[in-house]
Amino acid sequence: MKDRKDELAANLAQVEERIAAACAAAGRAREEVTLIVVTKTYPASDVRILSELGVRHVAENRDQDAAPKAAECSDLPLAWHFVGQLQTNKVRSVVGYADLVQSVDRSRLVTALSKEAVRQEREVGCLIQVALDAGESARGERGGVAPGGIEELAGLVAKAPGLRMAGLMTVAPLTGEYAGRQQAAFERLMDLSTDLRRAHPAANMVSAGMSADLEEAVAAGATHVRVGTAVLGVRPRLG
Numbered sequence: 001m002k003d004r005k006d007e008l009a010a011n012l013a014q015v016e017e018r019i020a021a022a023c024a025a026a027g028r029a030r031e032e033v034t035l036i037v038v039t040k041t042y043p044a045s046d047v048r049i050l051s052e053l054g055v056r057h058v059a060e061n062r063d064q065d066a067a068p069k070a071a072e073c074s075d076l077p078l079a080w081h082f083v084g085q086l087q088t089n090k091v092r093s094v095v096g097y098a099d100l101v102q103s104v105d106r107s108r109l110v111t112a113l114s115k116e117a118v119r120q121e122r123e124v125g126c127l128i129q130v131a132l133d134a135g136e137s138a139r140g141e142r143g144g145v146a147p148g149g150i151e152e153l154a155g156l157v158a159k160a161p162g163l164r165m166a167g168l169m170t171v172a173p174l175t176g177e178y179a180g181r182q183q184a185a186f187e188r189l190m191d192l193s194t195d196l197r198r199a200h201p202a203a204n205m206v207s208a209g210m211s212a213d214l215e216e217a218v219a220a221g222a223t224h225v226r227v228g229t230a231v232l233g234v235r236p237r238l239g
């Protein structure tokens with residue numbers, strides 16, 4: 001256990017150094033970027049260690065794994081982010097522990113999240129997941145709404161009781177015009193965020209960048225980076 005703590009501390013320090021360097025290179029203050037550690041596939045004991053090491057934001061992408069982990073860690077001062085594709089039949093469970101859902105991508109999900117947030121007397125921050133590889137009206141392979149669908153969805157979230165319109169999230173596309181062009185993709189997300197904030201000024205979170213491309217995300221202006229592998233190691237199984 002001591003070894004694991006040393007390992008996670010060393011990895012965190014390296015990631016911290018990368019974020020700080022990326023902020024410096026972009027002329028941004030370090031405080032403008034929040035690290036979210038993606039703990040999917042790793043045990044609650046790792047989450048506990050991360051909390052001891054000062055991590056305040058964690059993310060999960062599968063409710064089956066996240067729900068018991070969040071329950072085991074409910075004594076820790078952590079914000080839980082849900083970042084996976086979310087089926088409406090999992091919404092009741094997810095609203096029980098998630099402070100933010102970053103993968104909001106359709107109106108049915110907004111309705112379900114709102115209903116549960118009200119029922120459980122919770123406030124859930126919502127990020128609209130943007131699929132930059134989708135056509136103007138289609139949905140992305142890995143979830144997300146096409147840029148043309150953001151405005152309508154944001155309006156629904158803003159009006160929905162129990163929900164707070166918090167911002168935008170994306171995963172750099174593997175295919176299409178942005179394949180291999182992470183920074184261009186993240187800059188496009190920033191432009192979409194600027195548009196969004198005209199109608200929803202408080203929706204200022206921009207969640208972009210993972211272990212492989214956090215520098216590009218920080219350069220583009222991301223406020224939140226979601227880092228898994230670089231902190232916890234290569235995942236034991238697909239997650």
Ligand SMILES: *Cc1c(COP(=O)(O)O)cnc(C)c1O
Nearest residue numbers: 038061083210211226227228229
């Ligand atoms: C797994 C995951 C991450 C973290 O990816 P790494 O490459 O391990 O840093 C970030 N965002 C989402 C949506 C994920 O599912």
